[in-house]
Structure formats: C-alpha cells, structure tokens
Amino acid sequence: MEKELxxxxxxxxxxxxxxxxxxxxxxWKRYYDEIEIFLKSRLSECPVVRISHIGSTAIAGIWAKDxxxxxxxxxxxxxxxxxxxxxxxxxxxxxxxxxxxxxxxxGYTKGGFAEKVYHVHLRYIGDNDELYFRDYLNxxxxxxxxxxxxxxxxxxxxxxxxxxxxxxxxxxxxxxxxEAKKLYAGRY
Numbered sequence: 001m002e003k004e005l006x007x008x009x010x011x012x013x014x015x016x017x018x019x020x021x022x023x024x025x026x027x028w029k030r031y032y033d034e035i036e037i038f039l040k041s042r043l044s045e046c047p048v049v050r051i052s053h054i055g056s057t058a059i060a061g062i063w064a065k066d067x068x069x070x071x072x073x074x075x076x077x078x079x080x081x082x083x084x085x086x087x088x089x090x091x092x093x094x095x096x097x098x099x100x101x102x103x104x105x106x107g108y109t110k111g112g113f114a115e116k117v118y119h120v121h122l123r124y125i126g127d128n129d130e131l132y133f134r135d136y137l138n139x140x141x142x143x144x145x146x147x148x149x150x151x152x153x154x155x156x157x158x159x160x161x162x163x164x165x166x167x168x169x170x171x172x173x174x175x176x177x178x179e180a181k182k183l184y185a186g187r188y
Contacts, residue, residue: 019159022065022066032053036051039090055130058134061144081102150169
C-alpha cells in the first residue's frame with residue numbers, strides 16, 4: 001500500500017518531488033492569474049490586503065521550478081490562523097508554520113507533481129521582501145541572468161535537498177533584496 005504524502009519522511013518527499021528547473025514558460029502568468037482569482041473569491045471574508053506573484057516564475061525570462069509562488073498578505077490586526085484555515089479548506093496543504101508565516105502547497109500528488117503546482121506563502125502585510133527581489137530582477141535582467149546561472153549550477157547538486165538548494169541561494173537573494181529595498185523604499 002502506498003504511503004500518503006503526510007506519512008512520508010522529508011527525504012522521501014524530496015525524492016518524489018526533486019528540484020527540476022525548466023526554461024521560462026508564459027503559462028506561469030496565466031496560472032498565477034487563475035489562482036489569484038480563485039483565492040480572492042474564496043478568501044473574500046478574510047482580511048487579505050494583497051495577493052502577489054513571487055518567486056522565479058514571476059521573473060521574466062529565467063529558468064525556474066515549474067511551481068508558481070504566491071504571497072498572501074493579511075492585515076496586522078487579524079489572526080493569521082483564521083486565514084490559514086480558510087486556505088486549507090480550499091484545497092491547500094499546510095507545509096510549515098513559523099512565527100507569523102505559514103506556507104501551503106497545492107499540486108503535489110502520490111504520483112508526483114500535478115500539471116499546476118502552487119506554493120502559497122501567508123504573511124502579515126509588510127513581510128514581503130520577495131516583492132522587492134522580484135521587481136529588482138525584472139528591472140535588471142543581467143542580475144536575473146546571474147541568478148539563473150547560480151540556480152542552474154545548484155540544481156543537480158541539490159536536486160533532492162530543497163533546504164540546501166534554498167540555503168545556497170540565500171546570500172545572493174539577501175544582497176539584491178537589500179539593494180532593491182534601498183532603490184524602491186516605501187513601494188510596498
């Protein structure tokens with residue numbers, strides 16, 4: 001009998017869902033637009049301030065995992081857990097809970113990735129460094145290409161270890177997010 005995803009170890013999940021990068025796909029914008037409409041409809045009673053497309057699929061022309069990342073920001077005077085429950089009730093699986101941050105996925109199956117895969121990041125308004133990073137890389141394609149080159153180099157090295165893959169990119173992301181926040185101070 002096959003294990004449920006919830007019964008698998010992290011190593012088993014990484015084996016089933018390896019890091020796999022693909023050339024930029026125009027469909028990512030459409031997938032984001034679809035999920036944004038869905039989330040706005042399903043979370044209309046929640047204190048959602050902004051929903052945004054983040055991650056590499058939101059950066060023009062670069063290779064990325066075929067996973068659309070979405071940032072949902074809620075008001076500070078709300079209970080983030082209430083919105084989290086509404087997200088779960090609408091077909092998303094909670095991946096992690098940290099202080100003031102909850103992440104979800106959709107599109108992971110016992111057979112691997114579905115056609116459309118999403119990671120949803122739920123945060124309080126203003127916890128949105130990813131927006132600055134996205135905007136900066138879209139404004140500076142040469143920096144975006146450097147990011148892509150680094151990701152392609154890390155891909156096979158960390159194909160079955162998402163944490164190590166993410167950690168290896170951290171210094172680059174922090175550096176350019178810092179520059180972006182100086183350049184775009186007060187944008188979000």
